[in-house]
Amino acid sequence: MKAIICAGTHGRAVVYGEIEGDVLPRPGDNVEIKNARMVLSWGGTSGLFGLASKGPEKGSRITATAVAVTCAVCEALMVSDKASEVIDAWPNE
Numbered sequence: 001m002k003a004i005i006c007a008g009t010h011g012r013a014v015v016y017g018e019i020e021g022d023v024l025p026r027p028g029d030n031v032e033i034k035n036a037r038m039v040l041s042w043g044g045t046s047g048l049f050g051l052a053s054k055g056p057e058k059g060s061r062i063t064a065t066a067v068a069v070t071c072a073v074c075e076a077l078m079v080s081d082k083a084s085e086v087i088d089a090w091p092n093e
Contacts, residue, residue: 001018001019002079002084003016003018003033003079004048004051004052004076005019005071006073006074006076006077007071007072007073007074008071011075013038013071014038014039015033015039016036016037016038016039017033017034017035017037018035019031019032019033019034020032024076024077025073025076026073027074027075027076029072030070030071031071031073031076032068032069032070033070034068035066035068036069037062037063037065037087037090038062039051039060039087040062041060041061042057042060043056044057045057052077053082053083054082054086055085055086056090060090062087064092
């Protein structure tokens, strides 16, 4: 499943990628994220939920892909197919 995981101090690290299973991890869980990209900013998108629903908009910055990362979950969001397509195609910052 494609997901956005908020991790790090106060959940400020926003990481997008693939997680195993079909259930979102709970806060405090450690999760491996494959094909991970960090979302540095999401421009005019309607917040984090808009990012998960529609994907990034002009002015967004998303890093190159890391093969895998492990994060401690603060918050987890399932990403729509539409948003996944947009994020996957977004240029590296």
